[in-house]
Amino acid sequence: MAVLEILTYPHLSLKRRAEEVEKVDGEIRKLISDMVDTMYANGGIGLAAPQVGVPKRVVVLDVRPYDPSTSLISIVNPEVVAEGEEVINEEGCLSVPGCVEGIKRRRWIKVRGLSERGREIEVEGEGMLAIVLQHEIDHLNGRVILDRMSRVKRDLYKKRLQKGKGEGGMM
Numbered sequence: 001m002a003v004l005e006i007l008t009y010p011h012l013s014l015k016r017r018a019e020e021v022e023k024v025d026g027e028i029r030k031l032i033s034d035m036v037d038t039m040y041a042n043g044g045i046g047l048a049a050p051q052v053g054v055p056k057r058v059v060v061l062d063v064r065p066y067d068p069s070t071s072l073i074s075i076v077n078p079e080v081v082a083e084g085e086e087v088i089n090e091e092g093c094l095s096v097p098g099c100v101e102g103i104k105r106r107r108w109i110k111v112r113g114l115s116e117r118g119r120e121i122e123v124e125g126e127g128m129l130a131i132v133l134q135h136e137i138d139h140l141n142g143r144v145i146l147d148r149m150s151r152v153k154r155d156l157y158k159k160r161l162q163k164g165k166g167e168g169g170m171m
């Protein structure tokens with residue numbers, strides 16, 4: 001069990017595009033296990049590797065607090081293959097403390113990638129599962145919720161940040 005440090009905005013690790021994983025090996029499985037520990041230790045429902053300073057395309061999520069029909073999911077190299085219509089949902093981020101905003105997302109989504117055993121998997125979900133998946137894939141592409149907000153709101157957040165960070169979100 002290892003709980004890693006979660007990096008927060010404006011750390012550079014959150015702004016870079018993460019690299020594809022070439023081989024799902026023991027090192028990746030250890031990373032996944034540490035990310036799961038870190039997510040739970042912070043009361044989170046999703047986490048992407050760049051948030052713990054690892055520039056690889058790995059995400060973990062567990063949205064059971066919102067949707068008991070789901071389970072703990074980890075995806076390597078996730079790729080969106082289908083998506084539904086747009087919705088706006090209130091979101092926070094573990095890496096952007098003190099910020100909760102309505103963010104435009106897709107209501108449902110289908111993602112393809114690899115399991116922690118290196119097998120091809122497909123994850124399809126709606127509601128919170130879909131939203132967290134999109135949020136974590138954004139992290140892999142160097143985007144945080146601030147990048148999906150208006151400039152006015154983003155500038156307000158940056159000003160507020162100088163006075164202290166506040167509580168983190170959940171993903």
Ligand code: NI
Binds near residue numbers: 092093094
């Ligand atoms: Ni986040």
